[in-house]
Amino acid sequence: MRQESEPAEGSLFDRLMHIPENMYTFYDTNRELYRILILNTVFEPIEESPHLSQQLDNYLQFFGELIKQEKALGNVRPEADAYIAAASLFSLYFSVLMDFLRNPDISVEMALERLSVIVQQHLNGIMSAGEEK
Numbered sequence: 093m094r095q096e097s098e099p100a101e102g103s104l105f106d107r108l109m110h111i112p113e114n115m116y117t118f119y120d121t122n123r124e125l126y127r128i129l130i131l132n133t134v135f136e137p138i139e140e141s142p143h144l145s146q147q148l149d150n151y152l153q154f155f156g157e158l159i160k161q162e163k164a165l166g167n168v169r170p171e172a173d174a175y176i177a178a179a180s181l182f183s184l185y186f187s188v189l190m191d192f193l194r195n196p197d198i199s200v201e202m203a204l205e206r207l208s209v210i211v212q213q214h215l216n217g218i219m220s221a222g223e224e225k
């Protein structure tokens with residue numbers, strides 16, 4: 093996932109959506125190829141695909157740092173764990189990617205809209221202020 097082109101400014105939401113937008117567009121160039129590639133690599137043991145493991149670690153670290161920056165600005169709750177937040181955001185991205193690669197009727201725009209709604213809900217939270225855990 094390309095992080096170099098990630099915008100340095102903008103809302104947390106916009107910055108989080110930048111890489112998925114680029115990746116879904118990239119995967120759309122040959123969905124069948126990337127569906128097979130992901131199918132044959134994602135669930136391999138770590139030792140068989142160290143590059144993939146490193147790429148995921150880089151992604152989580154990159155977005156974890158972004159979330160830490162937003163924490164420092166007061167835009168993210170202080171008690172939020174940046175690594176867990178990054179991992180959960182990746183899982184949201186990946187769940188939409190699965191649907192996107194499996195269903196040719198889902199356009200890049202539809203996938204991004206779906207991810208947008210999911211990420212917004214995640215960032216806003218689903219529990220009411222008075223609700224206890």
